[in-house]
Amino acid sequence: MNDSANRQATARSSGSSPIVRLEGVNKHFGRLHVMQDIDLSVAQGEVVVIIGASGSGKSTLIRCVNGLEPFQSGRIEVDGKTLLPNGASGKSLQAVRTEVGMVFQQFNLFPHLSIRDNVTLAPRKVRGMTRRQADAIADRLLERVGISDQADKHPTKLSGGQQQRVALARALAMEPRLMLFDEPTSALDPEMIGEVLDAMRELVNDGMTMMIVTHEMGFAREVADRVVFVHGGQIVEQGPPDQLFDQPRHERTQAFLSRVLKH
């Protein structure tokens, strides 16, 4: 662990109050200690990219932020609401979820609903919007991600890249304060990765707070305010992308980067 880099990163984010704060979070899968005393803060408007080998715990980390993964000790604060260990969060769990959007590796669109209804379901059922209000939002968001002409189709008729853009629109329809991305391009054919990254870039430009788990190192370097390297359930090193990619201080980071940046 490199203290000066961490302090520097913390200093960057202390400009405005953090919207996400993990304090001493531990998680076990049986005997596996998949998150070890994780401390991490994300500032309003900050884009944090989490990198690491598969099995390092990076997906688990962001899945804890919206309570999809329970954890055993520590605490997680999201926009003033607290998630507690062992599923004891109570009402704040759902409050957090309504304000945190998530895009999954496998898109997870609802196959029984049209594209438009995929986007409007949560605004209608959670926010209590009328169908007309929700449709207006859906049409605006679908146009923004370039899917407006397919709104009446079902998800299976769309390409992977299109599906992932719909998934993004679906999450944005709840007007989240924070967006989580769990390897959003890993299940895509290479020629479709660009269109999804473009849609994410636009979101970065809008000032959305984002936590992104990805293997797209070029994209990470381009959009991240801070890159966090996770290994063996621990945050090994973090810092601005130029520093972390060009002058990694920890040997584990160096080893990981030399493997993924070589090709």
Place this chain on the structure above:
Amino acid sequence: MEFNFQFDWQAAIDSLPFLLKGLPYTLLISFAGLAIGFVIGIVFGLMRIGPSRWIRWPAVVYVEVFRGTPVLVQVLFIFYGLPTLLGGPIDALTAGIAAIALNAGAYISEIVRGGVQSIERGQREAGLSLGLSPPQTFRYVIWPQALRRMIPALGNQGIVSIKDTSLFSVIGVGELVRQGQVYIANTFTALEVYFMIALLYLAITLSLSLALSLLERKGLVG
């Protein structure tokens, strides 16, 4: 002695008006029983995947008991056995509907459980991540997809239960088979009458198959 291999179409057709009097009973027992069985199946099927063993356990017992015993024994137990416990008679129609409901309910519990469990975990996670509550996620995301996957199995169960009602002639419900037996007792036209009864069952089950395949194709559920 003279053998007569002649199939008497006239006798078959003549028996129809009398047989058709049994049709409403067959349909009533089948569809009332299946409708109640569907409700039972949803409740116990969901209990079987419930969060606590005190919820799962009763559902397991129910399913094993009613799936593991013959529907004929169940209806005899209800019609002849239960009244001695309850202190009053149960009419044959009620006993028949109850037997179909309880028996089909056990099988439908398993169909419901399998259908719900077949939905990928990511669907639930996507619903929850959007802020839908767990019940809303179930209602709007999981259940419509599960129901669609359950249609073929539910259709099977419907057909099995419709045919099971033929057993209830033993408790004197005037359904198709019972009507046939009464008619044959007077006319001795077993060949023609049972043939007609078979055709009537086939007409009911084929209609059901057709309706379900239309439903499945149009994706009207969900």
